[in-house]
Amino acid sequence: LPNVVGQQWPDAVKRLVDLGLVPISGDPAVPSPGPSDRGWLVTDQAPESGAKVGAGYFVRLWLRPDGDAGVREPRRPLPSPLQMHEAAEPG
Numbered sequence: 001l002p003n004v005v006g007q008q009w010p011d012a013v014k015r016l017v018d019l020g021l022v023p024i025s026g027d028p029a030v031p032s033p034g035p036s037d038r039g040w041l042v043t044d045q046a047p048e049s050g051a052k053v054g055a056g057y058f059v060r061l062w063l064r065p066d067g068d069a070g071v072r073e074p075r076r077p078l079p080s081p082l083q084m085h086e087a088a089e090p091g
Contacts, residue, residue, distance in 0.1 A: 001045075001050060001053055001059065003050075008041060009037060009038070010036050012061060019055075020055030021056070021058075021059050022059065023058075024058055025060070026046060027062055042062070043064050044062040045059060
């Protein structure tokens with residue numbers, strides 16, 4: 001079984017299907033995307049890479065959104081309590 005962790009869903013699906021395996025979502029709350037749906041990254045797999053499995057074996061893949069949904073503002077750290085106190089003091 002190859003390691004597909006870190007790959008986009010369609011790339012992982014193609015690699016596994018080419019070996020005669022059946023990729024499915026490992027999380028019942030996240031249904032398996034379509035075979036060409038980008039935007040999902042494989043974060044874990046079962047069985048693990050290197051396992052010996054036969055054709056037709058189901059390989060569970062845990063997914064997360066890739067985060068490629070556009071530009072976001074950078075997060076800034078919250079001000080320290082001292083900075084908040086100084087900003088609240090009048091003049």
